[in-house]
Amino acid sequence: MALTLEDVGRQCGVSRSTVSRVINDSPLVNEATKERVLKAIKELKYAPNFIARSLTKNCTETLAVTLPDITGGVFPEILAGMDEMAGQRGYHLLVVFLGGARPKSGTVEQLITHRRVDAIVTIASTVDDSQLVQMAEWNVPIICVAHKSPSKSIPSILFDDAGGAAEATRLLLAHDCRQIAHIRGPKDNFDAEERARGFRDALKTAGIPFEAKREVEGNFKREGGIRAIRELLERGVSFDAVFAGNDEMAIGAIEELKRRGRNVPREIPVIGFDDIESARFVGLSTVRVPTREIGRRAIQLAFEMIDGKQPIGYQILPTEIVERASTARGGDAKTLRLDGV
Amino acid sequence: MALTLEDVGRQCGVSRSTVSRVINDSPLVNEATKERVLKAIKELKYAPNFIARSLTKNCTETLAVTLPDITGGVFPEILAGMDEMAGQRGYHLLVVFLGGARPKSGTVEQLITHRRVDAIVTIASTVDDSQLVQMAEWNVPIICVAHKSPSKSIPSILFDDAGGAAEATRLLLAHDCRQIAHIRGPKDNFDAEERARGFRDALKTAGIPFEAKREVEGNFKREGGIRAIRELLERGVSFDAVFAGNDEMAIGAIEELKRRGRNVPREIPVIGFDDIESARFVGLSTVRVPTREIGRRAIQLAFEMIDGKQPIGYQILPTEIVERASTARGGDAKTLRLDGV
DNA sequence: TTTTATCTTGAAAGCGCTCACAATATATGA
DNA sequence: TCATATATTGTGAGCGCTTTCAAGATAAAA
Incomplete structure (x- = not known):
C-alpha cells in the first residue's frame, strides 16, 4: 500500500x-x-491520494467531454483546445465517445450521478433534449458545444452556422448560380439545421425561391455526399452549384460529380463547411470554424460555472469563408494547390 | 447533498x-x-458515489491515455478503438495531450502517484526512457503504443514499422528507382527510427548502398516534407523517388516537388506511411497501419495487466501497402481518384 | 429438546483525506 | 501576577463506501 x-x-x-x-x-x-x-x-x-481528496472535497478536477462517434473532422482539434485550457487549472478530461460500444442513453447521466466529474461538455450531441434538461437538475454544470441546448439554463457555445452558410450561399450566388443544391446534415443535428436555415435565408434575401427538391439529406459523411448527388441526378433535379453541410459530404459530392462527368468548378462549383484538413488538399472552398477556440471557450465556461458564476445563454463564434479551387469559376490555375499527383 | x-x-x-x-x-x-x-x-x-467506491476498492475504472500534441493523423482513430474496448468493461478514458499546456515531465507520474487511474497507455510517447522505467516502479500497469518501451517490463504494442517501410521501399525499387530519398521523422521518435531502419534494410537486401545524404530529418508535419525537399534540391542531391516517414510529410513533399516543376509520379514517385484520411484525396500511395485495432488491443492488454496477468514483451501488428496515384509509374489514369477540382 | 449448520442482517472499522474545534505554547496587556 | 490575545499543532469527526465479524433467526440433525 x-x-x-x-x-x-x-x-x-x-x-x-x-x-x-x-x-x-x-x-x-x-x-x-x-x-x-x-x-x-x-x-x-x-x-x-487524489481519490481520497476528491471524496472529502467533493470535487474531482475532471471534466467529461462527450463526442459523437465520428472520428474525423473537427473533433480532435476541439479536444486539443479543451485539454489546453483544462490543463492550465490542473484539470483532466474524461473523453467519452457516444454511440459506439456505450449505450447512448444513460452513460452521460451516470457520469454525473456517480460524481465522477465536476462538469460535462457535450460536443455536437444528439442526446435527447429532455434528457439534457433532466440532467441539468443534478446541478452539475453542463455546457453544449456546437449544438444549442433546448433549455435556457444550459449555456451553449456555437459556431455561426447560419451566418457561415449564408455567406457560402452568397458566394455561389455571386458566381451567378441560381439553382443551388444543398446537401444537408441529418435532421437531428443542430449544425445541420442551422446551416440549412442560413442557406434558405440567403436565398430569400437574394429574392430566389427555395425549392425543396434541391435540398437532400446526408449523414455528414463522404458517402452521404455521393449518395446525395446520385439522388439529385436520378430524380432529374437540375442544379448549377452545390452547398454541402460539411466538408466530408462536399468531397463525396465532388467525387461523384466528376465520376458522372460533371466539371467542378466550371460547370458546378461546390462549397463545404468546417475546413477540415482534407479540404486543403482537395482544393475545396469551405467555411472555416474556430475549432481550437471553441474548445478553449467551452472549458473556460465550465470553470466559470464550477466557480458558481451564472452562465450567459449562448455564445456564437464567427466563421470565415475560405475560397479555394472548388468555387473558382474561371478555373483560375493559381488557386489550384494540388491538382492530383 | x-x-x-x-x-x-x-x-x-x-x-x-x-x-x-x-x-x-x-x-x-x-x-x-x-x-x-x-x-x-x-x-x-x-x-x-463512484469516488467513494474508488477509495475503498482502490480502483478507479479509469485509464489514462497520453498523446503527443499532434492533433491530426492516426490518433483520433486509435482513441476511438480504445474507448470502444474500455466501454465494454465500463471503464473510462482520461485523455491527456502531452507537451501542450501541460508540463511534459511530471504529468504522467502524477496521474499514477495520485492514484487517479488504474493503468496508463502512452501513445507515441517521447517521454524519457528512464522516466518510463521509473514510473513502472509504482506498479501501475503501463502500456506503450506505437513506440517500444526501453524496459522489458513494460509491454509494447507496435505497428510493423520496419516491415512496412521495407515493403514501401521495395515498391519503389520495383519501379526501377535506385536513388531513393527518405524523409524520416524526428530522432527521438520510435516509429521514425524503425521506418528508417526498414528503409535501409530493404536497400541492403536489394544490394543498393545506403547513402546518408539521401536521408533528411523532418518533423512528421507537412511543412517538414516541404523543407526536406528544399534541402535535398539545394544541396544538389540527386534522387529518383521519395519515401516519407509519414503521410503528412509525403504530402508536403509532393506539394514542394510540384512547385519546383518536378512531375509526381512520372519523374519522382512518392510514398508515405500511415494512410491518413488526406492520403486518399491526394492520391498518395502509403502504408496503412491498423489504428483502430491497435487501440483495442492496447486496452485489452491494460485489462489483462490490471487482472494480474503477466504481459508479454511486445506485439507487432501487420501493415498493408496501399498503392495509389503517387507511385503509378505509368501515370495510369485509372488510379487517379481525384485529380484536383 | 438440544445441538449444529445455514441464511440473513447489522455494527463497526477502515480507505486517506479535510476541516472545525480543542489544546497547548507563547506573547501581550492590565 | 493573572487574564487575554495570538500562533501553532493535534484530535476527532466525517466524506460514502466496502467488508469483516459477530449476532440473530431459521432450519436441519441428533
Missing part, C-alpha cells in the same frame, strides 16, 4: 493535519516545521 | 451494508429484501 499523510507525519514527528496543511499551502503552519515536512515528503516520495 | 446508502436503507428499513450488497449483486441477501431495496433505489433515484 502506498504512503499516507500519517506516514509522513510519523517520519518528522507531526500529525497528519499538519502535513495536510503543508501540502495545501496553508498559512497557519510554522515555517520551520513546514521545511521539515517538505523534506520528509521528498524523502519518502509521498504523493497524495 | 446527494443520497447515500444510509438514505436508501432508512427508506426501506435495512442497514447500509445490505443496500451495498444489493448494489454489488451479492448472493448473501434475501430475495424479498433485495426487491424492497431495489424499489427504494428506484424511488429515490439513488446513484452510488
